[in-house]
Amino acid sequence: MTKKNKKYIPAVLLLAALIVAQKAGAQGITLPNVGLPSASLSAVISGVARWLLGIFGFLAIISFIISGTMYFLAVGDESEMKKAKHQMYWSITGVIVGIMGLVIIMAVDQMLRGSGLG
Numbered sequence: 001m002t003k004k005n006k007k008y009i010p011a012v013l014l015l016a017a018l019i020v021a022q023k024a025g026a027q028g029i030t031l032p033n034v035g036l037p038s039a040s041l042s043a044v045i046s047g048v049a050r051w052l053l054g055i056f057g058f059l060a061i062i063s064f065i066i067s068g069t070m071y072f073l074a075v076g077d078e079s080e081m082k083k084a085k086h087q088m089y090w091s092i093t094g095v096i097v098g099i100m101g102l103v104i105i106m107a108v109d110q111m112l113r114g115s116g117l118g
Contacts, residue, residue: 046109053102060094067091 039047071084 042109046105049105050102053098053105056101057095057098060091060098063094064088064091 067084067087070087071081074080074084
């Protein structure tokens with residue numbers, strides 16, 4: 001077997017597994033529960049995207065709180081205040097990017113479903 005043919009082995013095995021699973025389902029054989037979600041692929045992707053955006057937003061808010069505390073504790077030290085303001089700028093930018101990501105995902109989801117934005 002050549003090196004070129006070896007790269008097709010995973011695809012052939014996957015195809016064979018899919019055919020066996022389809023035949024088993026067609027004959028009424030119950031396949032084992034492997035813990036995969038039973039929802040549609042779009043629902044799974046939407047759930048993962050919302051989960052990631054939630055974590056992103058949470059981290060941005062924590063960064064916002066930390067930078068506010070840094071500014072509060074700077075007590076007139078110009079270099080520390082500048083550092084805290086810079087951190088606050090990026091925290092606010094992170095929150096805005098997270099919110100924009102959520103809005104874009106929701107808008108694309110609505111457009112793909114064929115319903116309006118309203």
